[in-house]
Structure formats: C-alpha cells, structure tokens
Amino acid sequence: MRVAYNEQMTGLADMLGEMAGLAGTAMEVATRSLLEADLSLAEQVISDHDQITELSVLCEERAFALLALQAPVAGDLRSVVSGIQIVADIDRMGALALHVAKIARRRHPNHVLPEEVNGYFAEMGRLAVTLGAGAKEVLETRDPERAARLREEDDAMDDLHRHLFSVLMDREWKHGVAAAVDVTLLGRFYERFADHAVEVARRVIFLVTGKMPVDPEEKDALES
Amino acid sequence: MRVAYNEQMTGLADMLGEMAGLAGTAMEVATRSLLEADLSLAEQVISDHDQITELSVLCEERAFALLALQAPVAGDLRSVVSGIQIVADIDRMGALALHVAKIARRRHPNHVLPEEVNGYFAEMGRLAVTLGAGAKEVLETRDPERAARLREEDDAMDDLHRHLFSVLMDREWKHGVAAAVDVTLLGRFYERFADHAVEVARRVIFLVTGKMPVDPEEKDALES
Numbered sequence: 001m002r003v004a005y006n007e008q009m010t011g012l013a014d015m016l017g018e019m020a021g022l023a024g025t026a027m028e029v030a031t032r033s034l035l036e037a038d039l040s041l042a043e044q045v046i047s048d049h050d051q052i053t054e055l056s057v058l059c060e061e062r063a064f065a066l067l068a069l070q071a072p073v074a075g076d077l078r079s080v081v082s083g084i085q086i087v088a089d090i091d092r093m094g095a096l097a098l099h100v101a102k103i104a105r106r107r108h109p110n111h112v113l114p115e116e117v118n119g120y121f122a123e124m125g126r127l128a129v130t131l132g133a134g135a136k137e138v139l140e141t142r143d144p145e146r147a148a149r150l151r152e153e154d155d156a157m158d159d160l161h162r163h164l165f166s167v168l169m170d171r172e173w174k175h176g177v178a179a180a181v182d183v184t185l186l187g188r189f190y191e192r193f194a195d196h197a198v199e200v201a202r203r204v205i206f207l208v209t210g211k212m213p214v215d216p217e218e219k220d221a222l223e224s
Numbered sequence: 225m226r227v228a229y230n231e232q233m234t235g236l237a238d239m240l241g242e243m244a245g246l247a248g249t250a251m252e253v254a255t256r257s258l259l260e261a262d263l264s265l266a267e268q269v270i271s272d273h274d275q276i277t278e279l280s281v282l283c284e285e286r287a288f289a290l291l292a293l294q295a296p297v298a299g300d301l302r303s304v305v306s307g308i309q310i311v312a313d314i315d316r317m318g319a320l321a322l323h324v325a326k327i328a329r330r331r332h333p334n335h336v337l338p339e340e341v342n343g344y345f346a347e348m349g350r351l352a353v354t355l356g357a358g359a360k361e362v363l364e365t366r367d368p369e370r371a372a373r374l375r376e377e378d379d380a381m382d383d384l385h386r387h388l389f390s391v392l393m394d395r396e397w398k399h400g401v402a403a404a405v406d407v408t409l410l411g412r413f414y415e416r417f418a419d420h421a422v423e424v425a426r427r428v429i430f431l432v433t434g435k436m437p438v439d440p441e442e443k444d445a446l447e448s
Contacts, residue, residue, distance in 0.1 A: 064305060071295040081288060084308055169402050177404045178393050184408040 005070045012062045012083050017139040019055045019090045020200065024132020026052065026097035027193060031125025033104040034186070035118060037111045045101035052094035059087045075207075082203045086139070089196040089203075093132065096193045103182060112182050114175040120164045124190040127157045131197035138204050147201035157194040161187050229294045236286045236307050241363040243279045243314045244424065248356020250276065250321035251417060255349025257328040258410070259342060261335045269325035276318035283311045299431075306427045310363070313420040313427075317356065320417045327406060336406050338399040344388045348414040351381045355421035362428045371425035381418040385411050 026045050033041035063084045066072060072080055103112055113121060131153050138147045164187050167173070168180055205211070250269050257265035287307045290296060296304055327336055337345060355377050362371045388411050391397065392404055429435070 064301070067291065067305065068297060068301055073292060077288070077292055081291065081308060084305060085312060088309060088312055165405070168405055173401050177397050177401055180401045180404050181389070181392055181408045184405045185412065188409065188412065 005066070005072070005076075008062065008066050008070070009076065009079060012059060012066065012080070013139060015055055015059050015062065016083060016086055016090065017136045019052060019059065019087070020093070020132055020136040020139055020197075022048070022052050022055070023090055023093035023097060023193075024129050024136065026094055027100065027125065027128040027132060027190075030097045030100035030104065031121065031128070033101055034112055035122060035125070037104065037108060039105060039108045042101040042105040042108070045097060046105065049094060049098045052091065056087055056091040056094075060084065063087070078207055082207050086200050086203055089199045090135070093135075093193050093196045096189045096196075097128075099189050100186060103186060107182070112179075112186070114179055114183075116175070117164060117167060117183055120160055120167070121186065121190070124157060124160050124164075124187075127153055127160070128190055128193050128197075131157070131194050135197040135200040138201050142204055142208050144205050144208050147205045150198050150201040154194045154198045157191060161191045229290070229296070229300075232286065232290050232294070233300065233303060236283060236290065236304070237363060239279055239283050239286065240307060240310055240314065241360045243276060243283065243311070244317070244356055244360040244363055244421075246272070246276050246279070247314055247317035247321060247417075248353050248360065250318055251324065251349065251352040251356060251414075254321045254324035254328065255345065255352070257325055258336055259346060259349070261328065261332055263329060263332045266325040266329040266332065269321060270329070273318060273322045276315065280311050280315040280318075284308065287311070302431055306431050310424050310427055313423045314359070317359075317417050317420045320413045320420075323413050324410060327410060331406070336403075336410070338403050338407075340399070341388060341391060341407055344384055344391070345410065345414070348381060348384050348388075348411070351377055351384070352414055352417050352421075355381070355418050359421040359424040362425050366428055366432050368429050368432050371429045374422050374425040378418045378422045381415060385415045 026048060029041050029048075030045045032038060033045065063080050066080050067077075070076075131150060134146065134150045134153065137143070138150065164183065168183060173180065250272060253265050253272075254269045256262060257269065287304050290304050291301075294300075355374060358370065358374045358377065361367070362374065388407065392407060397404065
C-alpha cells in the first residue's frame with residue numbers, strides 16, 4: 001500500500017513538473033511566433049495545447065484516486081491538495097501562452113507588435129520561459145530557495161510590464177489604438193503567466209515550510 | 225461522525241455561497257465606483273476585499289479538515305475536491321472586482337471611462353452581479369438548470385466584450401491611447417469575472433451529473 005502510494009505521489013509530482021515544462025515551452029514558442037509573425041509556430045502552440053489540457057485532466061484524476069484509495073493524512077494529504085491547486089495554475093499558464101499564439105495568428109501576416117516594443121516582449125518571453133522552468137524545478141526538487149528566486153524573476157517581469165505601460169501611455173505613442181489594445185492584452189498575459197508560476201512556487205514553499213508567502217498579485221504595481 | 229460530517233459539508237457549501245455573494249457585491253460596488261468616479265465606493269471594495277480573502281482561507285481549511293478527519297469517499301470526496309477548486313475561482317472573482325476598484329481609485333477625480341462606453345460597462349456590471357448571484361444560487365441549490373443559465377449570461381457578457389472591442393478598434397475612437405488601455409483591461413476583468421462564475425457552475429454540474437461541460441474560455445471569441 002505504502003509503496004503504491006509513494007509511486008503514485010511521485011507520479012503526480014512528475015506530471016505536474018511535465019505540465020510546467022510544457023507551459024514554459026508553449027510560452028517560448030508563442031513569443032517567437034509573436035516576434036517573428038510566424039504562423040506555423042503559432043499553430044504549433046495552438047495544436048500542442050491539447051497535451052497540457054490532457055495532462056491537467058490526468059493530474060486531477062490521479063490526485064482524486066490518491067485521496068479515494070489511500071486516504072492520505074498530514075503532509076501527504078497536504079501534498080495532494082496542493083497538487084489539485086497547482087494543476088489549475090499550470091493549466092492557466094498554458095492557456096495564457098495559447099492566447100499569445102492566437103493573437104499572433106489573428107494578425108498574421110502582419111506583426112502584432114510595433115518594432116518599438118519588440119525588446120520588451122523578447123525579454124518578457126525570456127523571463128516567462130525561466131519562470132516556467134523554475135516552476136518545473138521547484139515541483140521536482142521542492143527547494144524553497146529556488147522557489148524564492150522565482151519571486152525575483154517575477155519582480156523583473158513586473159518592472160518590464162510597468163515600463164511597457166509607460167511606453168504605451170506616452171504621448172509619443174504613434175502606433176494607434178488597435179496596436180495599443182493588443183500590447184495591453186499581451187502584457188497582461190505575460191504578467192499573469194509569471195504570477196501563476198510564482199503561485200506554484202508559493203504552494204510548494206507552504207508544503208515544505210508550513211508558511212504561506214505573500215500573494216504575488218498583492219504587490220502588483222499595475223493593480224495598485 | 226456522519227452528522228458532524230454533514231454539518232461540515234453544509235458549512236463549506238454555505239461559505240462558498242457567501243464568498244460568491246461577496247464577490248458579486250464587490251463587482252456591483254466597483255462598477256458604481258467606476259461609472260460615478262466615486263472614491264469612497266472604490267475604497268469600500270478595497271477594504272472589504274479582506275473578507276473574501278479570509279473566507280477563502282477558511283474554506284480551504286474546512287475542506288482540508290474534512291479530508292483529514294472524515295476521509296470522505298465517492299460523491300462526498302468529489303464535493304470536497306470541487307470545493308477546493310471552486311474557492312480559487314471565487315477568490316479570483318473577488319480579485320477582479322478589486323482591480324476594477326483600484327483603476328477607479330487611481331484615476332480619481334477623473335472618470336476612467338469615456339462617456340461613449342459607459343453603457344457597456346453599466347451592462348457588463350449588471351451581468352457580473354447576475355453571474356455572481358447565479359454562482360451563489362448554484363452552490364446553494366446545486367440546480368443544473370440554473371447552472372446552465374449562467375452560460376447564457378456569460379454569452380451576453382462575451383457579446384458586450386466583443387462590441388466594446390469593436391468600438392475601441394474603430395478609427396473614430398477619439399479618447400486617446402491611455403483611455404483605450406484602461407478600457408481594454410477593464411473589459412478583460414469583467415469577461416474573466418464571468419468566466420470564473422461559469423467555471424463554478426461547471427464544477428457543480430460535474431458534481432451533480434458526472435459530466436463536465438465545455439470550458440468557457442474555449443469559445444471565447446476574443447481569444448480565438
């Protein structure tokens with residue numbers, strides 16, 4: 001019983017890590033489709049999204065089976081419950097990458113982004129990939145120090161997001177309202193992707209230390 | 225044991241319903257603060273938000289205690305697991321109302337919205353309140369027909385959101401980029417609020433019928 005249980009717990013953690021890896025890859029490819037106005041990359045993200053959805057369903061089923069068949073207690077129970085919550089965060093990360101790819105597809109063959117903001121999105125994309133890989137690593141290692149570093153990467157994302165908005169709000173913005181609307185939504189998608197990665201890390205820290213760090217959105221400059 | 229269990233299950237359902245009610249009220253007051261540029265209403269939403277956060281923590285603790293102490297099985301287990309997932313959706317609804325109030329506060333004493341789009345937000349606010357109340361009702365009654373009606377209200381929200389974007393994208397938009405950015409974010413907040421209400425309903429339908437309806441975001445016109 002205990003052996004089966006440990007195997008199933010490890011299986012759940014592995015699937016969650018795999019999901020986080022897929023979400024990070026999806027955001028990486030989506031960012032390239034955006035920057036290069038590359039339709040086939042956008043289509044790839046859109047068709048690969050099913051994998052994330054399927055893993056999400058498998059994770060929920062695995063967690064449910066663990067609860068039903070093993071009735072875990074204490075720390076084990078907390079791991080399974082956290083797993084159920086973490087699935088929702090990673091699922092959302094995948095959906096946000098999908099949104100980026102869909103905007104790239106909708107505007108094809110045009111570029112969505114005015115050249116002026118390409119650098120912001122290249123860097124936000126790079127941070128998103130780092131955050132996705134970080135979430136995967138934290139899920140696999142349960143290392144609270146690595147989890148804490150995700151916060152710094154999220155802070156860097158928030159800084160970029162804030163700068164992007166100052167570019168948008170500047171009277172010198174020459175690219176019209178339609179581009180501004182796309183840039184606003186895209187900026188929000190990257191920022192939320194980062195928030196969800198940090199949320200995954202927060203839940204892992206809570207599991208390991210019993211203490212819940214502050215919610216990333218609480219210090220979100222754009223919302224304050 | 226069984227009596228205590230039933231009381232605790234009812235307690236969890238009641239708290240979830242109360243949370244959904246508070247989220248609906250928060251969006252109602254936030255919408256008024258937005259339309260009337262009323263700082264005290266915005267402040268009210270911001271200070272009342274703690275109540276939703278506290279209930280969210282209480283719901284998670286109650287669900288965890290139910291799993292730990294009662295080790296429910298079958299349908300009861302599914303109810304508790306759904307409860308854990310539903311908390312996250314309602315928590316997010318509250319956060320979205322908070323975002324609306326914070327934008328109203330940031331722009332005060334100015335109105336955030338150009339007069340031209342007031343009607344859209346008045347109606348999106350009205351729908352959000354209906355969806356919040358609907359989610360509360362579905363949590364309390366578990367009525368799949370009422371849950372299905374939330375979908376129609378969400379469709380109406382999507383229609384409004386789409387029209388709002390066509391107004392924004394129109395060459396006739398005369399209110400500048402800064403207003404367009406605010407309107408874009410606000411529109412997204414209302415639309416996501418509706419999606420989360422529908423997600424709550426979906427989970428209840430799944431509990432009652434064993435079948436999961438389609439994800440609301442899958443048919444989100446703006447993302448497609």
